[in-house]
Amino acid sequence: MTKPSDKKHDIGHTGHPGELVGVGEEVWMDVIHKMDEVYSDLLQYEVALEEKNAKLEESQQFILSVLTAMSDILVVCGRDGVIEDVNPSLEVITGKSAETLRGSAIYDLFADEDARAKARHLLTVFGEREVHDCELQLRAHDGSAVPVSFNCTPRFNAVGKSMGMVVTGRPVGELRRAYQALRQAHDDLKRTQQQLLHSEKMASLGRLVAGVAHELNNPISFILGNVHALRRYADRLETYLGAVHAGDSPEQLAEQRQRLRIDRILLDLDPLIDGTIEGAERTRQIVDGLKRFSAIDRDEQQHFDLAEVVERAVRWVCQAARKEFEVRLDIPAPLPMVGSAGQMQQVMMNLVQNAWDATGALDHPALQIAAEVDAGQVCLHFKDNGPGIEADHLAHVFDPFFTTKPVGQGTGLGLAISYGIVERHGGRLSVANAADGGAIFNVRLPLTPAS
Template identity: 75%
Template sequence: MSDTGNRAEDIGHTGHPGELVGVGEDMWMEVIHKMDEVYSDLLQYEVALEEKNAKLEESQQFIFSVLTAMSDILVVIGRDGSIEDVNPAFEQITGRRTEDLRGTSIFDLFGTEEARDEARKLFSPLSDGEVRDRELPLRGNDGQLVPVSFNCRPRFSVVGKSLGLVVTGRPIGELQKAYHQLRQAHEDLKLTQQQLLHSEKMASLGRLVAGVAHELNNPISFILGNVHALRRYAGRLEEYLGAVHEGGAVDHLAELRQRLRIDRILDDLNPLIDGTIEGAERTRQIVDGLKRFSAVDRDEQQHFDLTEVLERSVRWVCQAARKAFDVVIDLPGPLPVVGSPGQMQQVLMNLVQNAFDATREVETPRLEITGVRQQSDEEDLIELRFHDNGSGIAPGNLPHVFDPFFTTKPVGQGTGLGLSISYGIVEHHGGRLQARTDPRGGAVFVLTMPLDT
């Protein structure tokens, strides 16, 4: 067969020019499906990329807003100290724009040669990379030195390679101003606390004036009665002694002695004088207690008997009460403690007064005060329990009993400071003050104090 015939057979075998031999329709459909999948993936990648770009822009905007709002200066520097970025606060201090600062050395911005040398040591990759509250002067936009308290931390790449430092700082003038304001606020708070404490004490004292006056009335009345009796006795003795000095007859003197009852006067003089002294001493003790209670607080460290202070506190509250208030005290004898008797009397009077207020609606108000001595590993303690027969403390109010200004009394009948101040006083004396509701009814306040043994 000729070559021409062979070529004709080959052409007849391959078909039309450009066609692939052995590629069927199923193969073409599979290729088209793969192309669709690739195109779909490309669309998804593009959507995800756009979302990430949007988040990146949002993050950049957030960082920019934070840097713009910062009042402290911030500088990002490389390992060689060249500035890579700054915030607007740094621009404001130096008077130079970020574009002008990028690539320049941060060390050239310090105001003195000593400061530049110190900065090179601090902001060096050879140092530990951390600076805390180091004061150095910058050259301000007006040419004046601006003292700044600097802090810095190293920054690293994702693989842990050192990239440089992040330097922050605050002008010392602002720090001094903030410190002055803080100190002034602290002083104002201390003064307000002292005023509130004194006001609460005066309020408590005012409520008890009637009871104290009644207590003072007893010894004063006793003294006054004795003085009147002594005056009458003095008149009779004067008359009798006058007759003796005139040299009267023995019978006349005997009759006069019997009529004036001189022997009875002589027998009665010592009891009258002793009673007067006792009444005066009792008055002095009451006045002394008033002075200790009403005095402005001092950090007194005295040895005193807590039992005596408690009994006086109960007596004053009960005498000021306008109705009968039964208080039963069961203590294990004298309780020696160290501290301020005036402050502790304020605490005890407050607890007794609160018990009386809590039992106003009770037909027979009653308060039981019991004391139990306890021994811990380090000290002896006395636990005083104040249990009244009132309605108790609501569960919702129990966590707030000692909060300042918290009160369940009507407006105008309580400041809400009594228990809060008492809690602070007890803590200052090394004790504890707790509150709870007794399952049998009524409220229970537990005062625990260290004893002076």
């Protein structure tokens, strides 16, 4: 039992309500400090959350802008083929809003039952595989069927379970129009290239007309002289045969035979005829070479001798030169090739003409053409004794329309066209300055294996 005078001291109880006993000022300061820290952390969390939310909105806006800007259609669907989302391109083609399309079956987008069956097969059987360039007919807003090239990619969740497909498609009509435009541009470019090639060949032929005329003059003059001799011989033979048919005596016929030199005529007939045939054949070859050279090029695949082409090009250029142009040939023959003899002749004439243009101002212009045959290929070296090519110009020698000649004296297409012709024949054309002076052009071409 307690005495009335005894007082019971309860910790935490004071004489005033709400006042804690035994809690000092330091405790309160710690509590306030902790509250400040919690408030500061809350503010930081709120700022970070707002930043992440802004980035999330920015990412969503970026994805939305990309989906809106896509010309290809995009469909996200589940494993059951139900559409979950689409992009605006599909809305434009189908004429339906995204809200209408969501929840509908992707198979309803296709134009006919065959396309729907094929799409169902792709999404069910190949649901976990990628599908590329599958063309199906899509129904447009006007009821027409639009061919679309589809690509399908499966979607998986975090644990690798299939969730459906992402289907993208591009209208094939747009691709076909682009392909047709590209093909038209290619055809136009090819026609322009052929026109440039033909124009350059005509320009080269115009420069060489004098040489070609001289080339034709020799066999034609030879034929003409032989024909005049045959005409005289024919008159003598006619006179002698007239005496024979008139019944002249053997003595008279012997006198006639000696006076008309019938025996000598008979000995000369075979050489005259052979020479005339040879001159005519030579003329035919020259004309044939002119026809091949001047004709509009086709992709010819004919057998020809490259050595003959080089010799003919040298002859034509040298005969057209206004002064002596020494060309030394060291080429083994034959050099069998397959391709266009006319195009290859243009290359050789361009290289010989280029050497003449580079050395024409010298007292003794000269060109040396040598050939090396190795491993089924021939390498022709065209080395002149000119001043060579400036270092800044070496990289541009084969550029179209590049020329160092005065205006009106060159098109700048000869070497560029030659470069393309050699490449089309499976070869390579290069240029360098020779160590002892002058320029050297190298032409490497494949030869036809000996049969």
